[in-house]
Amino acid sequence: MMWNFVYQEMSFVCGGKRGPFSATAVSMISQLSTLITLLLGELTKQDRQKIMTICTIDVHSRDVVYKFIQTKIESASAFQWQSQLRHRWDEKERDCFANICDAQFRYSYEYLGNTPRLVITPLTDRCYITLTQSLHLVMGGGPAGPAGTGKTETTKDLGRALGISVYVFNCSEQMDYKVGRCVATSHNIADEEGTRGGYSGEVGEVLLHSCGNIYKGLAQTGAWGCFDEFNRITVEVLSVVAVQVKSVQDAIRDKKQTFNFMGDIIGLVPTVGIFITMNPGYAGRTELPENLKALFRPCAMCVPDFELICEIMLVAEGSRTPVFWHESSSPCTPCARNCSLSRTTMIGVYEPSSQFW
Numbered sequence: 395m396m397w398n399f400v401y402q403e404m405s406f407v408c409g410g411k412r413g414p415f416s417a418t419a420v421s422m423i424s425q426l427s428t429l430i431t432l433l434l435g436e437l438t439k440q441d442r443q444k445i446m447t448i449c450t451i452d453v454h455s456r457d458v459v460y461k462f463i464q465t466k467i468e469s470a471s472a473f474q475w476q477s478q479l480r481h482r483w484d485e486k487e488r489d490c491f492a493n494i495c496d497a498q499f500r501y502s503y504e505y506l507g508n509t510p511r512l513v514i515t516p517l518t519d520r521c522y523i524t525l526t527q528s529l530h531l532v533m534g535g536g537p538a539g540p541a542g543t544g545k546t547e548t549t550k551d552l553g554r555a556l557g558i559s560v561y562v563f564n565c566s567e568q569m570d571y572k573v574g575r576c577v578a579t580s581h582n583i584a585d586e587e588g589t590r591g592g593y594s595g596e597v598g599e600v601l602l603h604s605c606g607n608i609y610k611g612l613a614q615t616g617a618w619g620c621f622d623e624f625n626r627i628t629v630e631v632l633s634v635v636a637v638q639v640k641s642v643q644d645a646i647r648d649k650k651q652t653f654n655f656m657g658d659i660i661g662l663v664p665t666v667g668i669f670i671t672m673n674p675g676y677a678g679r680t681e682l683p684e685n686l687k688a689l690f691r692p693c694a695m696c697v698p699d700f701e702l703i704c705e706i707m708l709v710a711e712g713s714r715t716p717v718f719w720h721e722s723s724s725p726c727t728p729c730a731r732n733c734s735l736s737r738t739t740m741i742g743v744y745e746p747s748s749q750f751w
């Protein structure tokens with residue numbers, strides 16, 4: 395929020411002069427160095443996680459400002475600035491809002507816990523724009539790409555940035571569309587790294603078999619649902635799922651407080667979001683019906699920038715030199731790339747068990 399405030403003030407007060415922006419960049423480097431000094435000292439586990447999270451975000455803010463200086467972008471109305479996810483405090487509404495392009499979201503204040511944030515890369519920024527625009531247009535988001543490109547994690551991190559709970563569901567051929575009373579026979583919520591703090595969970599097939607019940611719950615709570623490997627569901631079920639998703643989106647578009655969902659009158663919290671991830675080209679995948687495709691905005695995910703990710707992770711762990719950390723991160727890049735490739739290969743070997751990972 396302070397990063398947004400400082401840049402907006404510098405843009406309007408200084409009239410796009412190059413000097414003040416360079417001074418802002420130097421100030422950000424100084425702030426980052428102070429945080430790294432704290433990381434190198436004695437800290438509790440919780441305090442260390444807080445500072446590491448702040449460092450991860452501040453490195454991205456530093457890189458954005460330096461990029462603007464190099465390309466001589468010094469206006470708050472420039473697209474390169476408007477396309478960044480920015481938080482601001484509205485004095486009139488007395489509330490926090492997040493802006494990106496022409497979309498605006500009220501911060502939801504969901505308790506997320508003291509959790510790490512995803513490293514922000516240009517690929518992350520592009521995915522943020524696509525997913526937020528899909529919400530702005532009352533649609534769903536559909537990141538698609540090979541395993542290990544960050545489809546699910548980027549969706550979850552966007553939810554963290556907006557203060558919204560994100561629940562991840564592993565889809566399979568056993569999922570159906572029926573709506574009824576759901577009885578949980580056993581709780582199969584994974585407590586994996588990155589899903590702690592009560593804000594998100596991997597919900598297994600034992601807990602919920604029905605897409606209809608999931609959409610019904612999401613609509614009444616305003617949470618986000620991310621359906622992993624959505625195209626593993628059979629085409630017969632997907633045809634009915636399209637009707638269920640459309641009924642939720644139509645109710646949001648009409649600003650209804652209650653609506654008819656498959657014969658049941660239920661409440662609606664308009665912050666609800668439905669996202670799907672897909673691995674095209676994998677065995678056992680079905681082609682989405684056209685009426686379902688029209689409800690989701692696709693987003694192509696490619697191989698991430700491992701060098702940039704290694705750089706920011708090193709900074710968050712307390713690395714101070716060199717200034718931009720590119721040289722020290724280079725030896726780590728092949729290791730990170732090989733780990734990602736190994737993960738992709740193993741997923742292909744162990745199909746169709748999507749919950750292996």
